[in-house]
Amino acid sequence: MPELPEVETVRDGLDRLVVGAVVRRVEVFRDYSVRRHEAGPLDFAGRLAGRRLAAAVRRGKFLWLPLTDDDVPGAPATPSDDPAIPSPGRAAAPDEALLAHLGMSGQLLVRGGASADDWRHPHLRVRLHLEGAPATLGTAGHYLDFVDQRTFGHLSVQDLVPDASGLPAGLGSELPLLPGPVAHIARDLLDPHADREEIARHVRRRRTQIKRVLLDQTVVSGVGNIYADEALWRAGVHGRRLAERMRQADVLRVLDAAAEVMSEALVRGGTSFDALYVNVNGESGYFERSLNVYGREGEPCRRCGAEIRREQFMNRSSYFCPRCQRAPRS
Known part of the structure; x- marks a missing residue:
């Protein structure tokens, strides 16, 4: 998407x-x-x-x-x-x-x-x-x-x-x-009127995994599977952590990371894995060259060198570093 x-x-x-x-x-x-x-x-x-x-x-x-x-x-x-x-x-x-x-x-x-x-x-x-x-x-x-x-x-x-x-x-x-x-869609993180403190409080009220909350467009809009994985890697947070157990500061760190990665992608025109994704002039973006975890299964983490892993997530995939993003205990 x-x-x-x-x-x-x-x-x-x-x-x-x-x-x-x-x-x-x-x-x-x-x-x-x-x-x-x-x-x-x-x-x-x-x-x-x-x-x-x-x-x-x-x-x-x-x-x-x-x-x-x-x-x-x-x-x-x-x-x-x-x-x-x-x-x-x-x-x-x-x-x-x-x-x-x-x-x-x-x-x-x-x-x-x-x-x-x-x-x-x-x-x-x-x-x-x-x-x-x-x-x-x-x-x-x-x-x-x-x-x-x-x-x-x-x-x-x-x-x-x-x-x-x-x-x-x-x-x-x-x-x-x-x-x-x-009308039911939440503001996104690039919206100058978005209140990140309030978004973080809303995230922490959800009794589910942090990655699922990031993809919920009624909580915060615009974050998709690619940028969720990139944001969680930057913040050092595993996507299976429960949002309700996270501190406000940790959630804000994830939201800030999501805003940063999307802002950087915007400079390059977006993440284009598919020739179908083009702008109004028919030009594709190339931010995929700068992705740190998404699509890099088996490759070394650019931060610690550990092997990037992939796991199934909602009929899609999640990519993460097992060392930088410690999985929560069952």
Whole structure:
């Protein structure tokens, strides 16, 4: 699965290349890719046509593009200090968003230039025709394509609801609004409004193994299997330790390590083991070259030299150093 750094890399690309553009037409080539839009593909296309992509926002592995109307009729003659009231040159606060989840292989690819009309990916599922392309893309064609080989990803138009905290709901926007299906997702460790002390207390209330808690998106979002193993190695904590028996300082050390490893991966564009994991320009990340334990079974630990081990975990694998990360007693 693409993890938080991969999704943040995509969000950043969307912020630079499509925010401010207007959706003029939508083509849905595979209905299943908009299955979470309950009113169906025709309504999905209709709800997007004529809307402006106002921002690119992320919480955990969920992405959304708030939608505003291209033209705001009835705007008052003088500007208002209230951001919810339309003013000349400013659209009303959005109440809907285009929500995206990449699933296992989803990609959001931006295409522009004279040859864009002739380019069509073999796994193209949805195409948004955009107007108002940045100069770097040219004006002959400007598309946002949703490509998904394994078809676990999905797009939908969702109502925005208030975040319970009243704070900005995701990275990329100051609005305390997020799509309804994302309301149960916790903040991630790269969110400037995430309270790590409170997250650590929440972790310690869970009566299960620390790695299972790290993967629980309702506790802390965005941490997947790869970065969980890397964070636990950095913190010197075995994934089978019981969260409820850990000290606050030890949990904070794990959370800090997770934030560090994901920040480093973000600089390199994410961890790309698969050619399917690419950013909006179709480029893969290469952080896998810097992984310390994940996928390194039988190789020496880069800290102590012991042989890295692998064990089964929730139909997946956990990698750890038996010397640096002492297993808990049964």
